[in-house]
Amino acid sequence: xxxxxxxxxxxxxxxxxxxxxxxxxxxxxxxxxxxxxxxxxxxxxxxxxxxxxxxxxxxxxxxxxxxxxxxxxxxxxxxxxxxxxxxxxxxxxxxxxxxxxxxxxxxxxxxxx
Amino acid sequence: xxxxxxxxxxxxxxxxxxxxxxxxxxxxxxxxxxxxxxxxxxxxxxxxxxxxxxxxxxxxxxxxxxxxxxxxxxxxxxxxxxxxxxxxxxxxxxxxxxxxxxxxxxxxxxxxx
Numbered sequence: 340x341x342x343x344x345x346x347x348x349x350x351x352x353x354x355x356x357x358x359x360x361x362x363x364x365x366x367x368x369x370x371x372x373x374x375x376x377x378x379x380x381x382x383x384x385x386x387x388x389x390x391x392x393x394x395x396x397x398x399x400x401x402x403x404x405x406x407x408x409x410x411x412x413x414x415x416x417x418x419x420x421x422x423x424x425x426x427x428x429x430x431x432x433x434x435x436x437x438x439x440x441x442x443x444x445x446x447x448x449x450x451x452x
Numbered sequence: 453x454x455x456x457x458x459x460x461x462x463x464x465x466x467x468x469x470x471x472x473x474x475x476x477x478x479x480x481x482x483x484x485x486x487x488x489x490x491x492x493x494x495x496x497x498x499x500x501x502x503x504x505x506x507x508x509x510x511x512x513x514x515x516x517x518x519x520x521x522x523x524x525x526x527x528x529x530x531x532x533x534x535x536x537x538x539x540x541x542x543x544x545x546x547x548x549x550x551x552x553x554x555x556x557x558x559x560x561x562x563x564x565x
């Protein structure tokens with residue numbers, strides 16, 4: 340079993356839809372959870388960062404962590420064509436000295452106008 | 453502005469040649485990383501360095517070499533021993549103690565011709 344599993348998609352939705360992107364993981368020591376957005380032929384950029392369980396909201400984006408189920412989600416409300424990108428989840432055991440991220444393979448999202 | 457600069461953006465290599473990809477950061481980050489990204493494979497770690505003059509192999513180091521002579525710079529050499537070098541290469545950096553994940557460069561697309 341891979342440490343982090345992410346449905347590769349592709350996922351295609353109409354503009355204005357609510358999008359749900361998910362990752363599951365097997366390492367119960369993971370405590371820090373991130374979502375990166377990567378546009379085509381560009382480097383990933385950090386979108387959301389959460390620690391431990393709970394929700395975090397930033398504009399149209401909500402990150403949710405359920406450590407008991409080892410499951411994290413990213414919700415995008417009122418999706419826009421500019422949200423079309425690959426979304427990668429990432430996680431680490433520690434935010435401290437020399438931490439190392441483990442990435443999912445990414446989900447390709449297309450939002451159609 | 454602080455960030456990571458990768459150059460060149462596109463690189464063509466003849467079979468049997470070594471090529472070097474540049475990565476420079478002005479974020480004062482201690483750690484730097486090289487990833488390879490192929491369609492459907494996600495990010496695969498090639499090498500990483502947590503301090504100057506020290507680096508460790510990642511999951512797919514064969515056919516690659518690195519150096520870390522300066523904190524700001526972490527060049528990657530793709531040698532002729534790498535059998536399938538055509539890919540998108542990403543450099544990243546992070547503070548040694550951080551709650552903010554990695555910062556990525558914009559990538560180098562290497563094509564063997």
